[in-house]
Amino acid sequence: MDLKYYSSYDMLWGTLGTVRPFSNFHPDRDAVAIQAAVDSKDTVTLVRILTNRNNAQRQVIAQTFEELTHKDLASSLKKCLSGDVETLLLSLLVPPVPYEAQRLQQAMAGLGTDEEALMEILCTRSGKQLEEIKAVYKELYKKDLAKELKGETSGDFEKLVLALLNKGNVAGVVQKDIELLSASLNGKKAEAGPWIDILTSRDSDHLNNVLMGLEMETGQTLEHILEKRFTGDFRLGLSILVQCIENPAAFLAKRLSTMKTPVVHGIMVSHSEEDLLCIRVAFLKLTGTSLYSALQKHFKQDHLQALLAICRSED
Template sequence: MDPDYFKSYDMCWGTLGTVRPFSNFYPERDAEEIQAALEKKDTLNLVRILTNRSNAQRQVIAKTFEELTKKDLEAALKKALSGDLESVLVELLMPPMQYEALRLQQAMAGLGTDEETLMEILSTRSGTQLKEISAAYKQLYKKDLEKEVKGETSGDFAKLVVALLNKENGFGVIQRDVESLAASLNGKKADATPWINILTSRDSDHLNKVFMGLELQSGQMVNELVEKRFSGDFRLGLKVLVQCIQNPDVYLAKRLTTVKPPLLQSIMVAHSEEDLLCIRAAYRKQTGTSLYTALQNQFKGDYLHALLAICRSED
């Protein structure tokens, strides 16, 4: 990649995201440069600007662009670009909770449901964020997210995803929760209800202490207990939830090593302003290779430039 590519980047550091607010922000200038880049199909400048502004700044740019040109920026990008580059730049334009609503809709669209993506989003977002995502889903698709989720899932897995969608941290006693989970595993068929109730209504610090107590009592790791005692979609969902409670960065990094490019892109975009630095560190620890290098080995051209700009740097 051209070493001069990032010379104009002026970031203000201090969060766990890789994409930060641009400190020398002039939306009128950005809108004019984007207009010129679209006319010339100057993809490098489009990538430079849109990956080097926070999402809030991109919203201002989009509004300013529309005032300047009387055109919608998303539509203009779709007209000028195609393929993976179009996809990632359009996704960067979406407000974060609308973007997660889109990801949920895509996970439930067509034949079959992408259960793991459903669980990934529901397990890594707070109760407050999930309420915002539900509102965004209603606005975008004129449908109730909870009803859609119920229609696409069944059994204990449906109960789990609905409970996560409505999760609120409540009060629990560690030893009592340990005993409830242990007792649920004693019968011939494990009882899913305590796992749903407890794991969707306690904070992660509390639950990690519960897991430690359960492991001491059973002599087995929590993920081993889940693997042995549950089955089907519910087992998958519970495994994802347990991993996200224990360490969401490790789970997401593991996901990046196994997923197809569209899902890799969606995780990077969704977490670029929150915790992608942590995910990058976990990826390096798991694979022995930085995410930045892995991207260079897998992709090329303007799309690679965009992904590297979101990733930001080597580890």
Template sequence: MDPDYFKSYEMCWGTLGTVRPFSNFHPDRDVSEIQAALEKKDAVNLVRILTNRSNAQRQLIASTFEEMTHKELVTALKKALSGDVEVLLLELLMTPLQYDAHRLQQAMAGLGTDEETLMEILCTRSGKQLQEITSSYKQFYNKDLEKELKGETSGDFAKLVVALLNKENVAGVAQKDIETLKASLGGKKADVGPWINILTSRDSDHLKTVFMGLELENGQMVAETVEKRFSGDIRLGLKVLVQCIEAPDVYLAKRINSMKTSIVQGIMVSHSEEDLLCIRAAYIKLTGTSLYTALQEHFKGEHLQALLAICRSED
């Protein structure tokens, strides 16, 4: 780990992210070191530099690299590296909006759709962020994100993802929302409409109050109600949404615990400058093992070193 990390820790003490701006930052010096590492195909130094810079600093490194070499850093990395470490460093060079758009695109690519990754991103981003991600998706893929989501999903699940993509907070009365959700469960088949409408248009504090009231009325947790009364993709979607309303860090820690490369990387990269410290805390509470230690049990080589650098430290 670079010694200047500790200076940057003090400089940005208020963040819940693990990756912070590098305090002694000189993009031209970084580019010179990166050039030397690329020539030697030295993954260790490439990992050391790119994981110890904030995303904004990485963008400046990429533009400086192009100015100095008349080549794109992404192209140069592809030539010098391979495997998981290549994928991870390329992901680190995307802007946060690009990366979320990329993950959504990947979740819909090929045969079958990764519904849970769609839900993870849609549930953990604000309405404003999702508007910006939609613009980024249009810019990089020249496709309309909402149309893509509709084309890859169907039925009530499609209605849920579209509602999440266009979510905006609307004031609601807690008791009225509790009564509406309870009434939706009264028939032989539960009516999912009110669940989609209310859970995608209220802020999390309001919904936590609604959930408490509904749990008192029904005598069971909201997650249990969803599990029993719904089925298929809409059940998965509502379960993820409920978990993200109640405790997004716990949900993301559970998801990381799968230790699937794409999931671990996706969450760690996208949350590294936001709330990865919270996810780390939830992970150790959930599993009894720190994320830093768990990563060492499942990954190896330069890829592991890059993940450990993003994770930052033992808990």
């Protein structure tokens, strides 16, 4: 991957990640060890090295590997790996911003759209991060992300998705926002506009106050309001957005609890250097089981060892 794709990116969107920079880092040694592991199909060594270096270090390893061997590291891994462990280790080689762009592209690829995957990324990333993702998406796929999303969605859900992609930070008055949302529910059909405008343009502290106030104003839980007054993809999108406003780690833990391989890969790789520790805590609270233990029940062999290395430890 060209260095320009992540040169402006600080590599650590947070400080509660499980994967940290490896202190005794020697990229030349790693590159030589990886070359030997590739030749002997030693998956254990590949997993050990690639899961114990942070993304910035992996980029240096990839560059050093190419200088030493005149081969591309990702292409070399493909020749000696297969299945889920191949997918996971190749994901670890992608810089963070291109990885999010890749996940969005995959959510729209083929028949049907993975609305939950789209909403996960759009709801848990800041406006600044999404600007970087949009720019890299255009570099990678030669397409405009907004136009792609527009082609994959429709109606109020399309408006919500595009508003999230271009989310701002507009100051609002809590009581006024409560009144606007409450009034939107008075007609025979609930108005989507105020929900899109307010929930995609205020900071989370403000919105949490608004949502709590709305429950008091209406005497109904948000879950009940969304269930009864909205339908289809828009209801799904609003539900995910509200969950991410209230507690993004809890939403991601809920997603992880499905133990679907693409979901687990996406969240654990994306959040390994950011806030996976928070997600682990939320997972334990939600399921009564640690993420580390849950992974052991659903995955196996080298793939499991790679996931456990990213998860890091038992809770």
